[in-house]
Amino acid sequence: MLIGKVVGSVVSTRKSEKLIGNKFMVVELAEKMSNGGNQMIAIDNIGAGIGEFVLIATGSAARIGCDMEKVPIDAAIVGIIDDGRQWMQK
Amino acid sequence: MLIGKVVGSVVSTRKSEKLIGNKFMVVELAEKMSNGGNQMIAIDNIGAGIGEFVLIATGSAARIGCDMEKVPIDAAIVGIIDDGRQWMQK
Amino acid sequence: MLIGKVVGSVVSTRKSEKLIGNKFMVVELAEKMSNGGNQMIAIDNIGAGIGEFVLIATGSAARIGCDMEKVPIDAAIVGIIDDGRQWMQK
Amino acid sequence: MLIGKVVGSVVSTRKSEKLIGNKFMVVELAEKMSNGGNQMIAIDNIGAGIGEFVLIATGSAARIGCDMEKVPIDAAIVGIIDDGRQWMQK
Amino acid sequence: MLIGKVVGSVVSTRKSEKLIGNKFMVVELAEKMSNGGNQMIAIDNIGAGIGEFVLIATGSAARIGCDMEKVPIDAAIVGIIDDGRQWMQK
Incomplete structure (x- = not known):
């Protein structure tokens, strides 16, 4: 798993029906936990x-572990x- | 999930039969969401x-979450x- | 998915029995689609x-999507x- | 799989119910086994x-291989x- | 899949019971096939x-493709x- 800080959210009006009702958060990853893209x-x-x-x-854990298979x-x-x-710092 | 901008599409005449009918978009990832390759x-x-x-x-979520298992x-x-x-910017 | 150019193939005489009959191609990824390793x-x-x-x-899509589960x-x-x-270029 | 050194642990009071009872360790990856983020x-x-x-x-192996499907x-x-x-060293 | 060269092995006395009997090889990836960590x-x-x-x-292919689900x-x-x-070289 990764540690990050929530820095915003995105809105998607036109999306997969299955995504309706979910919130999409923008997360900034801890610097030591990101590979370039953060x-x-x-x-x-x-x-x-x-x-x-x-x-x-991340990965299939997000779907299966959150009952959204x-x-x-x-x-x-x-x-x-x-x-x-403390874990966000360089 | 990742945010990107659609910048083109590719055509593949000879492909897996299962892919017939799908559109293949080239997506440029937000700079903060890409690891080198973008x-x-x-x-x-x-x-x-x-x-x-x-x-x-990405990953199995694309297949399973889009009913293309x-x-x-x-x-x-x-x-x-x-x-x-706003999320595409550096 | 990723775009690449086939640049060679590798031979493996001693391998998992399940791999027998498959061809292993070396693919050079488009520069914008590779993270360092290409x-x-x-x-x-x-x-x-x-x-x-x-x-x-890539990933489970290769196995499951190609009937090689x-x-x-x-x-x-x-x-x-x-x-x-055009997509291979920088 | 990857090799790393345990350098700490994180506490999460508010979390998915399914995670209750688990310990979350911060692991520093061997330098040769990490891609930037370590x-x-x-x-x-x-x-x-x-x-x-x-x-x-990592990946589905963590869930399925550890009976936490x-x-x-x-x-x-x-x-x-x-x-x-010896494997942590550069 | 990736190409690499076996450069050593690691010993783990205390490990998941399911791993007993397996050998853990340290593999150095071909330079063109590794993303930083090699x-x-x-x-x-x-x-x-x-x-x-x-x-x-890598990934679920290692478990499922090797009958170690x-x-x-x-x-x-x-x-x-x-x-x-030849594929290890830069």
Whole structure:
């Protein structure tokens, strides 16, 4: 999993029907956890707000682990990190 | 998921039979969401046009989440982003 | 999916029994589609020749989408690109 | 799989119910095994302590191989490496 | 798939029970096939020795393609390359 900070959200009016009702958060990954690109879009299942530090599960874990097995998502926020700031730093 | 901009499409006359009827879009990824390479090919399920900003699901999510479980695709456009431009910037 | 150019093939006499009968092509990825490393080995299902531009599916899509569900492959050529050269360029 | 060294752990009070009871370790990857980003969060199944060198399985292997098929995890510590230090070095 | 050269092996006394009996080889990836990090750990199913050039399958292909569906592995040696040296070079 990866640690990141929620920095925004995106709106998609025209999308796959299966995605309706989901929130798409823009997450900035901890610098030590990113390979060049340092942002991704993750579905929010936890109620994370902007500025919060979160734990992200990627790949099939996002679908299957979040009971959205048939939904086209590949990343999900699965926890709020209590002490996230220290892991964001370089 | 990743955000990108549709910059073209590719034509493949000779291909896996399962791919017949699909459109292969060339998507330029947002700079903060790409690891060096910044383009990929994604199936279009939404009707995205060139120049539009899109949400892309990768990996098994593209197949399973788009009801193409047995089709050899690993990336799909699953939404048009209303406010995509701001996330494309560096 | 990724675009690449077939630049060679590899021979493996001693290999998993399940791989017998497959061709292992060396594919050079389009520069904008590669993250540093720019070659991979892909199974050829289409009859791609050296010098041809191809569409590659990676991950579980290669196995499941090519009806080789139990075969240890993670990349497959799934189409020949008619107009591939333009996407190879920087 | 990857080799890394456990350098800490993170606490997440608010998280997916399925994650309750798991420990989230921060693992620093061996330099030759990391692509830029050199840390990730892995579930600990083995009882690894801080400073230990560990073997990490990623992707669906973490869920399925650790009997947590429906849990949103994408990396797990699956072994303690006896002679890990030599592989951490550049 | 990727090409690499076996450069060593690691020993893990304390590990997931499912991994017992497997050999963990350190594989140095061909330079054109690696993204920064150029080593990984792969299970050996073929009997590859140190110094041999091998074909590696990654992700779910390693588990499912090697009949180890429930074992926490994400990379496996699936063939010895007859002419591997040429593909290792820059």
